[in-house]
Every structure is written in structure tokens, then in C-alpha cells.
Amino acid sequence: MTTISTDVDVHGVVVVTIGHPPVNLMTVAMFRELATEFERLAADDTVRAxxxxxxxxxxxxxxxDVEAILGFPAEQPAATELNNxxxxCETLRTMPKPTIAEIDGRVGGGGSELALSCDMRFASPSAIFNQPEVALGILPGGSGTVRLPRLVxxxxxxxxxxxxxxxxxxxxERWGWVNRVMPADELTSFVDxxxxxxxxxxxHAVAAAKASVVAADGTLTDDLLAxxxxxxxxxxxxxxxxAMQRFIDLGGQTPEGERRLGELAGELAAE
Structure with a gap:
């Protein structure tokens, strides 16, 4: 793996650490590594969290990665099965062990959707959330329109x-997007x-309790297909x-542009 690393402690707690400079952009390569790793962890009975x-x-x-989305075919059929x-995201939501997102800094788009799919989210005061897709002419298509309303x-x-x-x-935090916000120097120790x-x-009790809560969500498949x-x-x-090309041209996916993602999204319509 080149964009993430995985460590497990004696308690069976696995930490998946994202490291893909300069802005932890979810490229296709990162997505594939994350999806493969989550599938593996879901099936491993020695993993407890x-x-x-x-x-x-x-x-x-x-x-x-918006450049990757630019390469998607413009004409696609209606969805008849869940996309990858x-x-x-459903693997994170349904695996029989807790999934926790520890958010320090910016998270947006598909990264936000990944975090929304976790059982719990904890953040530092510097965390900033954004779903910029509509400004780019698309929508949060990785489960954001399904999960975010259920939370907030x-x-x-x-x-x-x-x-x-x-x-x-x-x-x-006030909206319920995250469980808690706490000082950065306390965040990791609290989550651990x-x-x-x-x-x-x-x-078995953890798995059964989580499964019962997941069942209370109802079936999301139809909503995700829509x-x-x-x-x-x-x-x-x-x-x-x-719009997606303007996003790139104005500095999207660079540290300078991403640090002002909300402003940049507003500038797309002004072009």
C-alpha cells in the first residue's frame, strides 16, 4: 500500500492511517487501497475495532480526485447495483465491529462521505467539513445525500x-455531524x-448490538441506487x-486552493 498504512495493537484495535501528500486527495489508487483494506478488516475476526x-x-x-471524475463517461445508465x-462505505457501516473516524483538519467530498459511513466521528477544533460537489455540477454520489440528512x-x-x-x-458538532469536538492534543488518546x-x-455482544442499530437505519440500498x-x-x-475543469484551473487539488475550498466553490459560478 502506498497511500495508507495499517497497524494493529494487542487489543485488536486496527488503525488505518492515511498518508497521501500534499492534501490526502482520494485518488483511484487510494480508493482501491481503502476499499480492499476495509473488506479485509471486516472479515478478520481478530479485529475488534x-x-x-x-x-x-x-x-x-x-x-x-476531480481529474479522475472528469474522465468518467458523460453518458451512464441508471444504477442497478451499488457502485464500488x-x-x-456500506462495509464501514455494517462490519461487525465499530468504525471510528478521527478527523483533524479538512475533510470534503468523498472523504466526508467515508467519515459519514463510520459508526462514530470525533474531531479537533481545526476540522473543516465541505461537500463541494454541486458547485462542480455533480452531487455527493458516494452516499452523502443519503447519510448526511440522517445525521443532521x-x-x-x-x-x-x-x-x-x-x-x-x-x-x-452542534448539528450532530460529529460526536464530539475536543482539543487536538486529547483527540487521539480519547479515540484510542x-x-x-x-x-x-x-x-459477539458488540457485533449484535451494532447489527441491531444498523437494522434500525432501515434498508439504504434503494436510496443509494437512486x-x-x-x-x-x-x-x-x-x-x-x-465547472470541474474551472475547479482545477482555479487551484483545486492544490494546498492553496483546498485551504479555501468554500471560497473556491463560490468562485466557480462567477467565472
């Missing part, structure tokens, strides 16, 4: 998804302690290719 964190305090995951990104409610989800603006950590505490409990179809349709939408 999974933590996802970044090696760079400025970036959790910027978002999915949806499958990865319809109105707040639409503010984030349609507004494409930065959401600070304090607002995200929580994961090890859960890992110390009988595995989202996938909608995403496919936007790829050929009027101005979509141009």
Missing part, C-alpha cells in the same frame, strides 16, 4: 450540500481509549465538465 486517521493534521481527506464507492436533518444537510461552503468543527474499551467487551443514478445523470449535465 477500526480507527481511521490521517498522518497530516491539516488534512483528513480532501475529497475524491457505495460498497466501501434535511435542512442542515441541504445547507451543506447545496451551499458547498465550509462547515467549522463547532457547527458540525474508546476503541480499546469497546474491544475489551465480548465480541443517488447513484442521479450522480450518473449529472456527469453529462450542462456545464458540468466546464
Amino acid at each position: 477500526v480507527i481511521i486517521r490521517s498522518s497530516d493534521p491539516e488534512w483528513f481527506i480532501a475529497h475524491f 464507492f457505495h460498497v466501501m 436533518g434535511r435542512g442542515r444537510a441541504l445547507e451543506a450540500i447545496l451551499g458547498c461552503d465550509d462547515i467549522d468543527a463547532a457547527t458540525a 481509549r474508546l476503541a480499546r474499551r469497546i474491544a475489551s467487551f465480548p465480541a 443517488e447513484g443514478t442521479a450522480f450518473n445523470m449529472t456527469l453529462g449535465g450542462d456545464g458540468t465538465q466546464e
Whole structure:
């Protein structure tokens, strides 16, 4: 693996660390490594909990690679099965062990959708959340339109998804986007302690309790398929290719551009 690393401790807690400079962009290569690793961890009975964190305090995951999306076919059929990104996210949501996202710094787009798919999210005060897709002529097609409303409610989800603006950590906590915000120097120790505490409990009880909570979500498949179809349709939408190219031209996917992602998204319509 070249974009992530995995470590396991004596308690069966696995830490997946993202390290893909300069902004932890979710390239196709990173996506494949994450999806493969999550599938492996889900099936490994010795794994008792999974933590996802970044090696760079400025970036959790910027978002999915827009240059890669530019290469997607503009004409795609309606979704009849979950796409690979949806499958990865559902693996995080349904695996029989807790999944915890530790968010320090910026997270957007597909990175945000990955975090939304985890059972719990904890953040530092410097965390910033953004779903920039609509400004680029597409929509959050990796489960964001399905998961975010369930966490924060319809109105707040639409503010984030349609507004494409930065959401600070304090607002995200107030909305329920994250479980808690805590000082950066306490975040990792808190997440580690929580994961090890859960890992110390009988595995069958943890799995059964999580499965019961997952069942209370209801079946998400139809909603995810509808989202996938909608995403496919936007790829050929009027101005979509141009908006994504403007995003790149204005500094998207560079540290300078990503540090002001909310402002940059607003500038796309002004071009």
C-alpha cells in the first residue's frame, strides 16, 4: 500500500492511517487501497475495532480526485447495483465491529462521505467539513445525500450540500455531524481509549448490538441506487465538465486552493 498504512495493537484495535501528500486527495489508487483494506478488516475476526486517521493534521481527506471524475463517461445508465464507492462505505457501516473516524483538519467530498459511513466521528477544533460537489455540477454520489440528512436533518444537510461552503468543527458538532469536538492534543488518546474499551467487551455482544442499530437505519440500498443514478445523470449535465475543469484551473487539488475550498466553490459560478 502506498497511500495508507495499517497497524494493529494487542487489543485488536486496527488503525488505518492515511498518508497521501500534499492534501490526502482520494485518488483511484487510494480508493482501491481503502476499499480492499476495509473488506479485509471486516472479515478478520481478530479485529475488534477500526480507527481511521490521517498522518497530516491539516488534512483528513480532501475529497475524491476531480481529474479522475472528469474522465468518467458523460453518458451512464441508471444504477442497478451499488457502485464500488457505495460498497466501501456500506462495509464501514455494517462490519461487525465499530468504525471510528478521527478527523483533524479538512475533510470534503468523498472523504466526508467515508467519515459519514463510520459508526462514530470525533474531531479537533481545526476540522473543516465541505461537500463541494454541486458547485462542480455533480452531487455527493458516494452516499452523502443519503447519510448526511440522517445525521443532521434535511435542512442542515441541504445547507451543506447545496451551499458547498465550509462547515467549522463547532457547527458540525452542534448539528450532530460529529460526536464530539475536543482539543487536538486529547483527540487521539480519547479515540484510542474508546476503541480499546469497546474491544475489551465480548465480541459477539458488540457485533449484535451494532447489527441491531444498523437494522434500525432501515434498508439504504434503494436510496443509494437512486443517488447513484442521479450522480450518473449529472456527469453529462450542462456545464458540468466546464465547472470541474474551472475547479482545477482555479487551484483545486492544490494546498492553496483546498485551504479555501468554500471560497473556491463560490468562485466557480462567477467565472
